[in-house]
Amino acid sequence: MPHLEDGTLHALLDGEIPSEELPPIEAHLAACAECRARLEAERAIRGEADGLVEAIEAPAPGVARATVGARTAPAKRPRRWLREVAWAASVVLAAGLGYASRGVRPPAPASQVTARQVAARQVAAGQVAAGRDGSLPTHPDSGVTAPLAAAAEAAKQPVNASPAPANRTEVRRESRLGKEAPVRRPAEAKKALADAIDSLPRSKGGFAVPTERLTLNAAADRATVVKLRSAETPAPAAPAGQAAGGIAQLRPRRLDTTSQLHLEEIVVTGVPANAAKVSAPVVAPAAITFPDAIARLGGTIRLIEGLVPLRVEALGDRVRVIYPLAPGELVLEQWRSAAGVTWKISAPAGFPADSVERLTARVRE
Amino acid sequence: MTGMLADLFAQYHGSLVRMLYRRTGDPDRAEDIAQEVFARAVAAPPRNPRPWLFAVALNLVREDGRKSVRQGRRLVLYRAEQAEAAAGADEELDRGERIALVRAALDMLSERDREALLLKAEGFNYDDIAATLGLARGAIGTTLCRARRRLVEAYRAGKDKQHAAS
Numbered sequence: 001m002p003h004l005e006d007g008t009l010h011a012l013l014d015g016e017i018p019s020e021e022l023p024p025i026e027a028h029l030a031a032c033a034e035c036r037a038r039l040e041a042e043r044a045i046r047g048e049a050d051g052l053v054e055a056i057e058a059p060a061p062g063v064a065r066a067t068v069g070a071r072t073a074p075a076k077r078p079r080r081w082l083r084e085v086a087w088a089a090s091v092v093l094a095a096g097l098g099y100a101s102r103g104v105r106p107p108a109p110a111s112q113v114t115a116r117q118v119a120a121r122q123v124a125a126g127q128v129a130a131g132r133d134g135s136l137p138t139h140p141d142s143g144v145t146a147p148l149a150a151a152a153e154a155a156k157q158p159v160n161a162s163p164a165p166a167n168r169t170e171v172r173r174e175s176r177l178g179k180e181a182p183v184r185r186p187a188e189a190k191k192a193l194a195d196a197i198d199s200l201p202r203s204k205g206g207f208a209v210p211t212e213r214l215t216l217n218a219a220a221d222r223a224t225v226v227k228l229r230s231a232e233t234p235a236p237a238a239p240a241g242q243a244a245g246g247i248a249q250l251r252p253r254r255l256d257t258t259s260q261l262h263l264e265e266i267v268v269t270g271v272p273a274n275a276a277k278v279s280a281p282v283v284a285p286a287a288i289t290f291p292d293a294i295a296r297l298g299g300t301i302r303l304i305e306g307l308v309p310l311r312v313e314a315l316g317d318r319v320r321v322i323y324p325l326a327p328g329e330l331v332l333e334q335w336r337s338a339a340g341v342t343w344k345i346s347a348p349a350g351f352p353a354d355s356v357e358r359l360t361a362r363v364r365e
Numbered sequence: 366m367t368g369m370l371a372d373l374f375a376q377y378h379g380s381l382v383r384m385l386y387r388r389t390g391d392p393d394r395a396e397d398i399a400q401e402v403f404a405r406a407v408a409a410p411p412r413n414p415r416p417w418l419f420a421v422a423l424n425l426v427r428e429d430g431r432k433s434v435r436q437g438r439r440l441v442l443y444r445a446e447q448a449e450a451a452a453g454a455d456e457e458l459d460r461g462e463r464i465a466l467v468r469a470a471l472d473m474l475s476e477r478d479r480e481a482l483l484l485k486a487e488g489f490n491y492d493d494i495a496a497t498l499g500l501a502r503g504a505i506g507t508t509l510c511r512a513r514r515r516l517v518e519a520y521r522a523g524k525d526k527q528h529a530a531s
Contacts, residue, residue: 007506010513016491016506042510049513052467052520053486056387 001028004035009042198358285313285320293319298336302343305362325351332363373414374403380487381422387483388426390468398425415489416496423480423497466527470519478512485509 001024004012008025011017017025029035293312294301296319303309303321310329313320323330328348334341343363347356378399385395402422411417471479477498484494491505500508 005507006510007504007508009506010510011491011506014485014491014506014509045513045517049482049516050486052470052516053387053482055467056464057383 001025003032004028004038006038006042009035009039010046012039013043013046285315288312288314288319293321296336297334297341300341300365302332302334302341302363302365304330304332304345304359305364307359307362330359369410370403370407373406373418377415377418378403381418384419384483384487385422385426387471387486388423388479394429398422398429401425413496416493419484419487419489420497420499427476462527466520466523467516469523470516473519474512474515478508478515481505481508482512482516 004025008017012025029039288296290301290312293314296314296317301319301321304323307323307330310322310324313322318333318335321332321334323332325348328351330348330351331346332343333346334343336342345356345360345363347359381402382392382395382399385398386392389395389398399422402418402425405421406414406418471482474482477500480498481494481500484497489497491502494500494505495502
């Protein structure tokens, strides 16, 4: 047998030689010192090369950096890989609605200008306690309202990199497909919300699992997007504090379903304590799994197409599928009745009625 | 369909992003491209998923790279100073340098060699590498051999240059 080719040596090292082709190769190696030496040399190169490639993991932690407008040159220090970031506080993702679906240009009413108004509105609604000097509070762990204001500031000063506050973490991402337009009037905001719902993905058959979740934030007149993450790129660690302003708080959850929907989700809830009390039922609902819910409903469950549920609850004989809103939650309640399965959607006060209608239209089995 | 797509996502998203990050050097671009790839998978579920996903991804990288400025894309990042960052500053610089060297070395490879190497690093077997890149299976061993050798040579050369400069 002639000497072994380089490609063969590497295939051998990679374990890619079919078993029936091994014996003559091994026989040759046994008899040929030169090829044995080459094999060892290639083994070393392979090891070194693979090690180098694997070294490109998780870049070093980065310092605060703000890039607005066209992408600037990368920061001098490699920035920290997202998966290593401990997101202690809120994440506000501007309304880029980055579905990355071709041809879909969702409206993106990122209201940086009204961010301050939003926070102020929440203060007025009693959801957030204002400081004595009238300043909006910044919870040390979440810093929810401050990032909104900061975002507003940043939007006004495109060139300037806003200094990172000492103990807040926030990422604001605007998908390249999204456009920005400040929303100034409630009517526009309602329309934007309606458009956002309409632009949620639809499938021809079956049920589309979006790769990005739309979080409907009626109070802030904007729609925010949180991305699903797979188990391999885990969501940041659970935040310590509670969101003060009720925009977003992150918590990874594992969603159990009959099909293999094993995703670590970034769950966006925005329920400050007092708002939760308002809508909390007398009997606390119990969290259940999807298979359980399906069983309770007699073999089927309805979901809102295009949104990814937070969790499923059982309350008496009723099954509640919870979708995230900020603040509050959207509930698709369903139960077995004489007519089959009856369902209804409940949304927190202030959520536009026609948006509820649109969501209603998206309920599918 | 739900189950299949969710499965695909769970199985391959992390690997895809990692490969894209190694390929592009930009975590955000890697994430964006990965999202685009899965969005396309929703529209047209592939029969042979892994090669399809990665092939689409690599195509997107190539197409994308032709635009010199990425328009309309912004990232605003406010980041708290991490305690560890201060502590491991020197260490991080060296590691960062090393990564930069590897990346520079990777850039010296031909596109096909580089892609084959990155796919191998994601655990692809020869069949899948061949399917993803549109090569004959018999050529993969040779491709990887060449890629590995060139990477090591380029890396060593880069390191020597750096040491000579310092």
